[in-house]
Amino acid sequence: EVQLVDSGGGLVQPGGSLRLSCAVSGFTFSKHWMGWVRQAPGKGLEWVANIKQDGSEEEYVDSVRGRFTISRDNAKNSLYLQMNGLRAEDTAVYYCARNSDWSFAYWGQGTLVTVSS
Amino acid sequence: QSALTQPPSASGSPGQSVTISCTGTSSDVGGYNHVSWYQQHPGEAPKLIIYEVSKRPSGVPDRFSGSKSGNTASLTVSGLQAEDEADFYCSSYAGSNNFWVFGGGTKLTVL
Numbered sequence: 347e348v349q350l351v352d353s354g355g356g357l358v359q360p361g362g363s364l365r366l367s368c369a370v371s372g373f374t375f376s377k378h379w380m381g382w383v384r385q386a387p388g389k390g391l392e393w394v395a396n397i398k399q400d401g402s403e404e405e406y407v408d409s410v411r412g413r414f415t416i417s418r419d420n421a422k423n424s425l426y427l428q429m430n431g432l433r434a435e436d437t438a439v440y441y442c443a444r445n446s447d448w449s450f451a452y453w454g455q456g457t458l459v460t461v462s463s
Numbered sequence: 464q465s466a467l468t469q470p471p472s473a474s475g476s477p478g479q480s481v482t483i484s485c486t487g488t489s490s491d492v493g494g495y496n497h498v499s500w501y502q503q504h505p506g507e508a509p510k511l512i513i514y515e516v517s518k519r520p521s522g523v524p525d526r527f528s529g530s531k532s533g534n535t536a537s538l539t540v541s542g543l544q545a546e547d548e549a550d551f552y553c554s555s556y557a558g559s560n561n562f563w564v565f566g567g568g569t570k571l572t573v574l
Binding site for chain 2: 381383390391392393396405407441446447448449450451452453454455456
């Protein structure tokens, strides 16, 4: 069974940092692009970042480029999102997701990030 | 404002069919057959129900179908059931500048 478990969310002050993690099981992690998608409270979905199977390519939405860094550890079956310079508008539930067939085929349960003083 | 435009709401009675539209541009929906649809029940993570415009993942009922014409994709839910009540989001690949875009979501109500 494919499983993605998100963790690392919490309350952080504006300008602060947070590192999200996603532990996966049930599939060969190293064979898939992976990504993060967020959802602000009561709002729609927004793609944040993607990373290639071997970590050699990273893609970001403009609003987080230069502040967020996506990475992966294929030996640990884990995906990460390092978030620096957090802003109030980054407040959201962050989901990790597995890319397959040009879609986000499987999703984690999400972890809530709240940026507030 | 979302990159793809969806109606904020849709509704139908049990057994009826409802279609949700998703309008983009030639740079996303119209330029690639990489449109996907997601169903999200309250408090849950989104679930993929359609990929590559019209393909259904294993386990998704054939009551859900997708299509595309020009810059507009559509999701049709046939034989509406109470459990279909949820938020639905479309998404499209948008090339090497914007990568992935989503619609603003449509709240489907089963009357």
